[in-house]
Amino acid sequence: MQELKIEHLVKRYPGRDQVVAVNHVNVDVQAGEMLVLLGPSGCGKTTLLRCVAGLEDAQEGRIVLEGQPVFDSATGLNQPTHLRDIGMVFQNYSLWPHMTVQRNVEYPLRARGSPDRAKRAREVLEVVQCGHLADRYPAMLSGGQQQRIALARALAPRPKVMLLDEPLSNLDALLRVELRTHLRAIHRELGFTGIYVTHDQLEAFNLGTRVAVMNAGRIEQLDSASTVYERPATDYVARFLGIRNVLELRSEGGGWSSGAGRLEGDLGLFERHKGSLQLFLRPQALRLHVPGAPIAQVGHLSLAGGHIVESLYSGSEVDTVLRVGDVTLYASNPVGSGQFKPGDPVTVSFESRSALLYVDGKLAPQ
Numbered sequence: 001m002q003e004l005k006i007e008h009l010v011k012r013y014p015g016r017d018q019v020v021a022v023n024h025v026n027v028d029v030q031a032g033e034m035l036v037l038l039g040p041s042g043c044g045k046t047t048l049l050r051c052v053a054g055l056e057d058a059q060e061g062r063i064v065l066e067g068q069p070v071f072d073s074a075t076g077l078n079q080p081t082h083l084r085d086i087g088m089v090f091q092n093y094s095l096w097p098h099m100t101v102q103r104n105v106e107y108p109l110r111a112r113g114s115p116d117r118a119k120r121a122r123e124v125l126e127v128v129q130c131g132h133l134a135d136r137y138p139a140m141l142s143g144g145q146q147q148r149i150a151l152a153r154a155l156a157p158r159p160k161v162m163l164l165d166e167p168l169s170n171l172d173a174l175l176r177v178e179l180r181t182h183l184r185a186i187h188r189e190l191g192f193t194g195i196y197v198t199h200d201q202l203e204a205f206n207l208g209t210r211v212a213v214m215n216a217g218r219i220e221q222l223d224s225a226s227t228v229y230e231r232p233a234t235d236y237v238a239r240f241l242g243i244r245n246v247l248e249l250r251s252e253g254g255g256w257s258s259g260a261g262r263l264e265g266d267l268g269l270f271e272r273h274k275g276s277l278q279l280f281l282r283p284q285a286l287r288l289h290v291p292g293a294p295i296a297q298v299g300h301l302s303l304a305g306g307h308i309v310e311s312l313y314s315g316s317e318v319d320t321v322l323r324v325g326d327v328t329l330y331a332s333n334p335v336g337s338g339q340f341k342p343g344d345p346v347t348v349s350f351e352s353r354s355a356l357l358y359v360d361g362k363l364a365p366q
């Protein structure tokens with residue numbers, strides 16, 4: 001069942017350099033799903049959430065909540081926020097400072113006149129493991145506790161849809177991991193439908209039933225977390241995920257070359273392709289060899305004539321920066337997989353199936 005449907009949504013901010021913050025976005029969020037919006041600063045994540053909440057008026061499109069339109073530019077329908085049955089949690093906890101935790105969580109229930117609000121507030125405080133804090137005031141709580149209370153307050157009226165805008169980004173790294181795990185468990189237990197905004201890919205992969213990667217107001221890819229990670233649909237997504245090794249390829253003398261020289265080995269990957277080709281490689285995919293050492297041919301590619309720039313020990317792995325021709329590459333290999341010093345000559349190889357090939361910016365089919 002679709003809990004939330006966003007159709008052709010457009011939100012422009014007027015001004016001299018008019019910004020199209022949300023640019024023809026179409027998304028269906030299924031009941032019980034946690035859809036994560038992932039993207040860099042300014043790509044329109046918050047604006048999209050605010051449009052769904054009714055805190056921002058879009059210029060075009062339609063928003064449908066459980067089969068009922070709440071916004072429709074064609075008919076002029078624009079239901080106010082308090083009628084939309086949506087719970088919201090933002091980066092800043094925005095609890096009422098003069099109310100106890102219990103009263104904060106009861107607040108949205110009081111506004112609806114729920115008779116069992118005290119009981120419901122206690123229940124939901126237990127869910128976020130803060131039952132013991134009910135009588136405290138927000139100023140007497142840690143950031144992580146305040147964010148749990150904000151979550152409890154949003155969950156208390158059992159909204160159809162929860163909107164969460166970077167709710168963990170004000171917390172320190174350790175607490176973020178803890179609360180992320182807890183949020184995952186709460187989502188599994190309560191099964192609410194949610195949209196969760198973040199620019200942190202680990203958070204997106206941990207929490208997302210599906211992940212939508214946004215670019216300048218558009219959704220660039222919408223897939224399961226594992227598909228986004230393993231098969232980034234465009235070079236933009238690959239770059240956003242931090243895949244740092246990029247070879248811009250050109251066809252030359254029956255083979256393929258880049259700023260890192262000529263690719264040797266099994267060129268089957270490139271058959272059928274022409275146009276502008278880019279090869280993206282994760283650091284873990286690169287293997288380093290002493291020049292002249294044997295390299296597997298079938299299904300492998302290699303680049304010769306490189307040298308080591310820096311070798312950084314990081315505990316379980318050695319991160320190596322190397323230079324091949326005009327290109328800087330980054331390799332990450334288990335400790336003990338070869339000893340190289342800065343200045344050493346090196347040949348790099350990789351399995352062609354570990355390479356991501358983009359033709360005119362789009363991932364080539366495997």
Ligand SMILES: Nc1ncnc2c1ncn2[C@@H]1O[C@H](COP(=O)(O)OP(=O)(O)OP(=O)(O)O)[C@@H](O)[C@H]1O
Pocket residue numbers: 013014019020021039040041042043044045046047048199
């Ligand atoms: N009230 C506003 N008036 C004009 N432009 C705005 C307004 N709010 C946002 N924008 C612009 O709209 C675009 C999208 O902003 P938005 O806040 O949705 O981005 P975001 O993806 O949430 O970024 P961040 O990760 O930094 O929170 C940006 O270019 C921003 O400058």
Ligand SMILES: [Mg+2]
Pocket residue numbers: 045046047
């Ligand atoms: Mg934002």
